[in-house]
Amino acid sequence: MATLWVGTRKGLFRYDQGAADQSHTDQGRTWAQVGKPAFLAAPVTFVLDDPRDGALFVALSHGHFGCKLHRSEDRGASWVELPAPAFPLSDAPDAPALELIWSIVPGGADQPGVLWAGTIPGGCSGQTTAAQAGRSAPGCGTGQSAPAGWAAAMITPAFTRFWLIRETAPM
Amino acid sequence: MATIRFTSHLVRHRPAPMIEAMGPTLAEVLAAAFADDPLLRGYVLDEQGRLRKHVNIYLDGELIADRLRLSDPVAAGAEIYVLQALSGG
Numbered sequence: 522m523a524t525l526w527v528g529t530r531k532g533l534f535r536y537d538q539g540a541a542d543q544s545h546t547d548q549g550r551t552w553a554q555v556g557k558p559a560f561l562a563a564p565v566t567f568v569l570d571d572p573r574d575g576a577l578f579v580a581l582s583h584g585h586f587g588c589k590l591h592r593s594e595d596r597g598a599s600w601v602e603l604p605a606p607a608f609p610l611s612d613a614p615d616a617p618a619l620e621l622i623w624s625i626v627p628g629g630a631d632q633p634g635v636l637w638a639g640t641i642p643g644g645c646s647g648q649t650t651a652a653q654a655g656r657s658a659p660g661c662g663t664g665q666s667a668p669a670g671w672a673a674a675m676i677t678p679a680f681t682r683f684w685l686i687r688e689t690a691p692m
Numbered sequence: 693m694a695t696i697r698f699t700s701h702l703v704r705h706r707p708a709p710m711i712e713a714m715g716p717t718l719a720e721v722l723a724a725a726f727a728d729d730p731l732l733r734g735y736v737l738d739e740q741g742r743l744r745k746h747v748n749i750y751l752d753g754e755l756i757a758d759r760l761r762l763s764d765p766v767a768a769g770a771e772i773y774v775l776q777a778l779s780g781g
Contacts, residue, residue: 607739
């Protein structure tokens with residue numbers, strides 16, 4: 522059964538293709554919304570259905586409270602907030618801060634647990650733990666505290682537009 | 693001990709009970725308040741520690757003066773309210 526995740530300015534909606542039609546010849550008429558929307562009324566700027574393990578990632582842009590990143594390991598039944606990407610701490614009054622996550626893609630075959638994200642402002646990143654220091658990308662900083670197994674990476678401004686998040690422990 | 697309260701709008705996104713914390717300035721009080729939930733900090737401040745553009749903080753009834761460094765002094769027993777700013781048209 523196929524599932525379609527729809528991110529909107531008013532939340533995340535799930536559509537499943539009905540079991541009644543397996544031939545895919547009804548022009549989508551058997552797609553039906555399933556369950557209640559998640560993040561109701563919050564602008565969803567990106568949804569990733571990670572093909573590696575079925576985890577879902579949602580980027581939000583709250584009008585007042587900034588950009589957030591959430592992850593679900595149970596196909597949207599429950600969500601855990603992850604630390605959002607963060608630019609390096611600076612004393613400059615105009616130091617960059619995350620404004621938007623506009624894309625998230627899985628890392629390559631040699632990057633298990635890595636996500637790459639397009640952000641505004643642009644930045645390049647690295648992951649955080651000593652155990653992975655030998656594999657970290659160049660120019661990487663240290664991260665914030667995170668839910669078990671995850672760590673946010675800091676962003677090096679003006680390098681590329683990508684940021685990543687990597688699993689720090691087996692899930 | 694200062695008391696910090698958040699709006700129900702923020703609590704929709706992140707549990708934010710009334711918090712009591714101590715410190716000579718707002719920056720230090722907030723740091724103590726967010727110690728138990730670092731993610732809550734990100735709803736009020738950006739990663740540089742500046743007050744978010746569309747968030748306001750009232751300290752004993754007055755809008756705080758220093759949104760960049762949160763250096764406003766906090767008296768013992770102060771009441772702090774974290775509100776979303778009403779703006780736009």
